[in-house]
Amino acid sequence: xxxxxxxxxxxxxxxxxxxxxxxxxxxxxxxxxxxxxxxxxxxxxxxxxxxxxxxxxxxxxxxxxxxxxxxxxxxxxxxxxxxxxxxxxxxxxxxxxxxxxxxxxxxxxxxxxxxxxxxxxxxxxxxxxxxxxxxxxxxxxxxxxxxxxxxxxxxxxxxxxxxxxxxxxxxxxxxxxxxxxxxxxxxxxxxxxxxxxxxxxxxxxxxxxxxxxxxxxxxxxxxxxxxxxxxxxxxxxxxxxxxxxxxxxxxxxxxxxxxxxxxxxxxxxxxxxxxxxxxxxxxxxxxxxxxxxxxxxxxxxxxxxxxxxxxxxxxxxxxxxxxxxxxxxxxxxxxxxxxxxxxxxxxxxxxxxxxxx
Amino acid sequence: xxxxxxxxxxxxxxxxxxxxxxxxxxxxxxxxxxxxxxxxxxxxxxxxxxxxxxxxxxxxxxxxxxxxxxxxxxxxxxxxxxxxxxxxxxxxxxxxxxxxxxxxxxxxxxxxxxxxxxxxxxxxxxxxxxxxxxxxxxxxxxxxxxxxxxxxxxxxxxxxxxxxxxxxxxxxxxxxxxxxxxxxxxxxxxxxxxxxxxxxxxxxxxxxxxxxxxxxxxxxxxxxxxxxxxxxxxxxxxxxxxxxx
Numbered sequence: 028x029x030x031x032x033x034x035x036x037x038x039x040x041x042x043x044x045x046x047x048x049x050x051x052x053x054x055x056x057x058x059x060x061x062x063x064x065x066x067x068x069x070x071x072x073x074x075x076x077x078x079x080x081x082x083x084x085x086x087x088x089x090x091x092x093x094x095x096x097x098x099x100x101x102x103x104x105x106x107x108x109x110x111x112x113x114x115x116x117x118x119x120x121x122x123x124x125x126x127x128x129x130x131x132x133x134x135x136x137x138x139x140x141x142x143x144x145x146x147x148x149x150x151x152x153x154x155x156x157x158x159x160x161x162x163x164x165x166x167x168x169x170x171x172x173x174x175x176x177x178x179x180x181x182x183x184x185x186x187x188x189x190x191x192x193x194x195x196x197x198x199x200x201x202x203x204x205x206x207x208x209x210x211x212x213x214x215x216x217x218x219x220x221x222x223x224x225x226x227x228x229x230x231x232x233x234x235x236x237x238x239x240x241x242x243x244x245x246x247x248x249x250x251x252x253x254x255x256x257x258x259x260x261x262x263x264x265x266x267x268x269x270x271x272x273x274x275x276x277x278x279x280x281x282x283x284x285x286x287x288x289x290x291x292x293x294x295x296x297x298x299x300x301x302x303x304x305x306x307x308x309x310x311x312x313x314x315x316x317x318x319x320x321x322x323x324x325x326x327x328x329x330x331x332x333x334x335x336x337x338x339x340x341x342x343x344x345x346x347x348x349x350x351x352x353x354x355x356x357x358x359x360x361x362x363x364x365x366x367x368x369x370x371x372x373x374x375x376x377x378x379x380x381x382x383x384x
Numbered sequence: 385x386x387x388x389x390x391x392x393x394x395x396x397x398x399x400x401x402x403x404x405x406x407x408x409x410x411x412x413x414x415x416x417x418x419x420x421x422x423x424x425x426x427x428x429x430x431x432x433x434x435x436x437x438x439x440x441x442x443x444x445x446x447x448x449x450x451x452x453x454x455x456x457x458x459x460x461x462x463x464x465x466x467x468x469x470x471x472x473x474x475x476x477x478x479x480x481x482x483x484x485x486x487x488x489x490x491x492x493x494x495x496x497x498x499x500x501x502x503x504x505x506x507x508x509x510x511x512x513x514x515x516x517x518x519x520x521x522x523x524x525x526x527x528x529x530x531x532x533x534x535x536x537x538x539x540x541x542x543x544x545x546x547x548x549x550x551x552x553x554x555x556x557x558x559x560x561x562x563x564x565x566x567x568x569x570x571x572x573x574x575x576x577x578x579x580x581x582x583x584x585x586x587x588x589x590x591x592x593x594x595x596x597x598x599x600x601x602x603x604x605x606x607x608x609x610x611x612x613x614x615x616x617x618x619x620x621x622x623x624x625x626x627x628x629x
Contacts (some may be wrong), residue, residue: 157582284436284474284533288540289463302478346532380478 035148043059046090063130088346102357103339109358112332119235121243125161126181128146128154129188137372151192158185174251178332180361186323186333189255191316194262201267203296206274216267228325231257254326262319269315273308274300308381317366334358388413388544389434394443396429396599403429404440405599411592413543418586420621421596427579430461431546434577434599436464448543464492467537471549474528475521475536481508482517484535493540498537507513507535511565527558528552531565538569545569547578581626587611595619 051057060094070168091098102109132154141147162181165171177185181278185373204216225230235248235257248256277300285295305312324335332340337356340346389411396404396553404426411417419427432438433445436452436459445452447462458625475484485504489495495503508514512583514525521529530550537545547566551559566577570576570589580586586607593610595603595618602616 087494121610240418278472278474280474281476284468284470284476286437286465287435287466287468287470287546288536289460289490289492291460291492294491298491299476303476 050229080248082219088350093349097356098192098347099357100175101342101353105347105354108179109334109337109354110180110340112182112337113176114178114181115170115172115176117165117173121164121169121172122160122177122181124182125158128157128161129184131278133184133188151318174249179337180334182332183334186251186255186258186326186331190262190319190323193255193259194266194319197263198261198266198270201263202270202274205267205271205353210264221262221268223260224268226261228258228261229328232325232329236331250329251331255331256330258319258322258326261322262315265359266312266315268302269308270304272311273304276307277303279338282320309373309376309380313369317369320322320365320369321362334361346355386413386515386627387411388415388448389577390446391430391434392444392533394430394433394440394445396426396433396438396440399437401463403432403599406598407599407601409594409601409604411544411575411577413575414573415591416570416574416589417578417594418590419590419594420581420583420586420595420622420626421578421579421602425596426599427596428548429578429599431468431548431577432460434544435463435468437468455592459525463541464540466544466546468546469533469537469550471528471552473521473553474524475529476520479522480502480518481513481532484521484532486614488536488540494626504535504539507538508532510538511535512569525558528555529560530554531557534562534565534569540627542579544575547580549579549581551580551582572581578603583611583623583627595622597622 042241043109045270055092077096079096081094082099083091084099085092086100088100089363093102096102105118107119108125111119114122123144132150135150141182160169162177162185163172194349203265205213205220207213207216210322221290232254235253239246239253240250281299281303282295287300323333327336327339337360338354342351347354387410389409391407391409394404394407395402407430409417409427409430410444416422419430422425429438434439434447435450448465450458450461452458452462460623475481476487479487482501482504486497486500486509489500489503490497494495494545505514505517511534513528513531513535516524516532521532524532534550550566551562554562559582563582566576566578566585576589578585578590590607593605593607594601595610595614595616597618603610603619605615610619611623614623
């Protein structure tokens, strides 16, 4: 045994040998492997042809029809509609800036430096104010743009951010209430969570957008605000249970030790229980965020002009009608960027927390 | 000597199970009491009642002049003065050793971070692990974690310390490092109530040994009486079992 080298002298050859062992262990497996590789190459080649080689990146719908590849010209021609919706054309820079403010705020909140109640609150209040100033205007010489004209990617991200911003504190509150030692309180919280979870999101959106103004005409708040509220409640019902599972999974000794040290209820929750519960609930929390991000596209049914609705409009105008595949591929790509970053961030957090930080 | 803890005819039920039956015990300030007994005898339950981790149904517990009842102000007051060390250490795994120790003084005693950390370092030195201050609990051995847990309790400057089987979850070679710290604490005059099976420790530091079985105190005596001349059959059985190996 002693003469087996610990490190192979030629790692390249070693890797080649391992590859051969795994792909061609028997003649039949080898054949299947070859067929699989050929298929993958063929698909890859066809995709490359469609996406890049034969594609049309700029030009008119006529140019697209002449080519056999993808018609990215539709994106070049209509990207402003997809990103900004019906927002006044000459004010698009405001929507772009507002979108940037939101994305930057989301990215900053992901950095551990901002993980104190005060910093995160200041960050979000400031960015919400800046967003509204830019989007809505009416101050400092910016013309007023009503909410009914907001749209596109900016609006989608705004709805998502609002959902998370109001949904997360609500989720924490519901999770803690459901764990209350007072039976009435925990039953009420449990009943609320179960009710919301038993309703489809579409129903909730219809209720807040259409029924609520009829049932309670005096109710304040714009349609957009009510929609964010509805989505936040929906998010909170699920996230509360995710958090509760994180709390339940902690050893009872953690809370007992905190009690024995004299910490009060809120101190125990804030410093000992919730930080650990969030860590344990991180993977499902990331999933819930991803789900909520994609669920924003449901607002299309109550007439809100989000990213998906804007995309539909981008190819829906006669001349580009044939290019719907390219528009959807592009929207899928933008969604992928957001959700993939989210999952990578989740993976980073898990690595970071492995030691206990 | 003034009484630190006075327990009078305490009864505790888990549902219909009668966990503590008319337990009465007085611990004077500066006194060291060791509680022993077979598992399920109620010894852990008894000391957990002293800082209200368990609620009792009848009888009274007076801790340093405060009677424990449903009044949360009383409970908070008692918990501030009573430290506790658990079998499973229960350090907060998401905080460094230093943060574990400084947390309660900052939150509960409203001490500044600087002062809390200085105090923490002082007690970490006392349990002889100041060099681990910036590590996380998961990076320490069981014995080290338990010493940190003791330091963490001491940072609150408690007047009474409760130990709930502090060495039971430790590997044998780590028991003595924890017991040494406890002996040092006893020599400094701390009021201590320890649930433990370490009879050597009981002989060395206890003023009083209490034997419990089936939720009752069967026998109380000085270590000399308790080990030299146990009165009860069950105490003799227990001692022969625990000292046999």
